[in-house]
Amino acid sequence: MRRILDVSKGNKKLTLTVYLTLIGFVFLTAFGFISWYNSNIKTSSTLFTAVFFGVINLYLLKTKYRDFTRYILSIIVALIGLSLLAFGGQDATGYLWTFPLMAMALAVLSVREGMCFAAAYLLGSFSVLFLPLGSETFVHYEPVTATRYFLSAFALCCITLVLVNIQENTNRQLRLKTVKDDLTGLFNRAILDHNTIEQINLARNERSDYLLLIDIDHFKKINDNFGHSTGDEILVILGEILNTSMRDSDLAIRWGGEEFLVILQRCPSVHAQKIANQIRIEFEQNQRILQLLQRPATLSIGIAATSQNLMFDKALSLADSRLYKAKSQGRNRVVFSE
Numbered sequence: 001m002r003r004i005l006d007v008s009k010g011n012k013k014l015t016l017t018v019y020l021t022l023i024g025f026v027f028l029t030a031f032g033f034i035s036w037y038n039s040n041i042k043t044s045s046t047l048f049t050a051v052f053f054g055v056i057n058l059y060l061l062k063t064k065y066r067d068f069t070r071y072i073l074s075i076i077v078a079l080i081g082l083s084l085l086a087f088g089g090q091d092a093t094g095y096l097w098t099f100p101l102m103a104m105a106l107a108v109l110s111v112r113e114g115m116c117f118a119a120a121y122l123l124g125s126f127s128v129l130f131l132p133l134g135s136e137t138f139v140h141y142e143p144v145t146a147t148r149y150f151l152s153a154f155a156l157c158c159i160t161l162v163l164v165n166i167q168e169n170t171n172r173q174l175r176l177k178t179v180k181d182d183l184t185g186l187f188n189r190a191i192l193d194h195n196t197i198e199q200i201n202l203a204r205n206e207r208s209d210y211l212l213l214i215d216i217d218h219f220k221k222i223n224d225n226f227g228h229s230t231g232d233e234i235l236v237i238l239g240e241i242l243n244t245s246m247r248d249s250d251l252a253i254r255w256g257g258e259e260f261l262v263i264l265q266r267c268p269s270v271h272a273q274k275i276a277n278q279i280r281i282e283f284e285q286n287q288r289i290l291q292l293l294q295r296p297a298t299l300s301i302g303i304a305a306t307s308q309n310l311m312f313d314k315a316l317s318l319a320d321s322r323l324y325k326a327k328s329q330g331r332n333r334v335v336f337s338e
């Protein structure tokens with residue numbers, strides 16, 4: 001389930017990568033020319049090299065390696081930062097630019113990746129600041145200045161990582177809100193976005209995912225006879241039953257109205273039928289429903305599986321026709337064949 005919710009995360013980071021790379025190009029090219037004009041060849045060649053790799057990075061965005069581009073971007077940024085720190089940049093003020101560069105790299109990474117990046121960058125900057133590198137080529141920092149720089153860089157990493165963590169949690173909460181059904185607490189149709197269906201379709205060569213399309217029988221009558229709020233309560237109870245019947249890898253979705261879709265991953269056919277019947281019987285024998293209606297409520301269920309020959313959409317319409325068959329055969333039953 002966690003995997004499904006994380007699907008969109010990479011794409012957002014990708015868009016951010018494009019914008020940051022473009023903005024970075026403009027700045028780096030301008031500073032590269034300024035440094036060149038001032039005969040600061042070390043800085044200008046560092047900046048032009050960074051632009052060169054940035055262009056390659058943008059090209060990679062269009063290829064299957066696009067997920068790696070934010071790593072490449074952060075490595076480029078770290079190298080520019082360390083180079084500015086070591087060579088001093090323009091008038092030995094290059095270290096000032098390392099702060100926005102670090103924040104930029106941390107913003108395109110996840111918290112865990114950012115922690116690795118921060119550790120590597122701080123280690124690199126510690127070497128540049130405190131180890132005796134040839135003073136001819138490299139800037140010499142007084143111990144007090146070096147310590148101040150190091151501590152402020154450390155503080156910046158911590159603050160940015162906290163902000164990235166807050167942003168990740170907020171995004172996750174927002175995404176959860178858009179894919180959850182308010183009444184039952186199950187997922188709604190939005191959880192089955194293009195990516196998820198593609199994952200199911202790709203996996204169908206190795207495994208079968210069973211689709212259980214579940215519909216409450218004569219639900220309109222329940223609403224008409226006992227009121228809408230009783231109808232709502234029945235939907236909540238069914239949601240609870242589905243939730244308790246699921247394993248972590250399964251997915252229970254309120255498909256709409258009084259119709260539910262359950263996706264059982266890597267499930268043998270006999271087991272899928274057994275689970276469907278368990279759900280049906282549990283619902284029929286539910287004590288809270290018996291108290292509310294003074295009689296049992298029942299379910300009709302149609303089952304179909306994805307397979308090498310059957311994509312998700314086709315399997316779903318097969319489950320739907322089997323559900324229709326269950327209804328026409330008298331309801332309160334599970335149908336899994338023609």
Ligand SMILES: Nc1nc2c(ncn2[C@@H]2O[C@H](COP(=O)(O)OP(=O)(O)OP(=O)(O)O)[C@@H](O)[C@H]2O)c(=O)[nH]1
Pocket residue numbers: 183215216217218219220221223227228229230231232235256257258327331
């Ligand atoms: N209480 C409640 N009712 C809903 C909700 N969503 C849809 N319904 C009702 O569900 C009923 C579905 O009725 P039908 O599609 O005719 O199906 P049915 O009465 O269950 O009949 P069969 O499916 O043929 O057994 C409609 O009366 C809808 O108003 C909801 O969120 N809460």
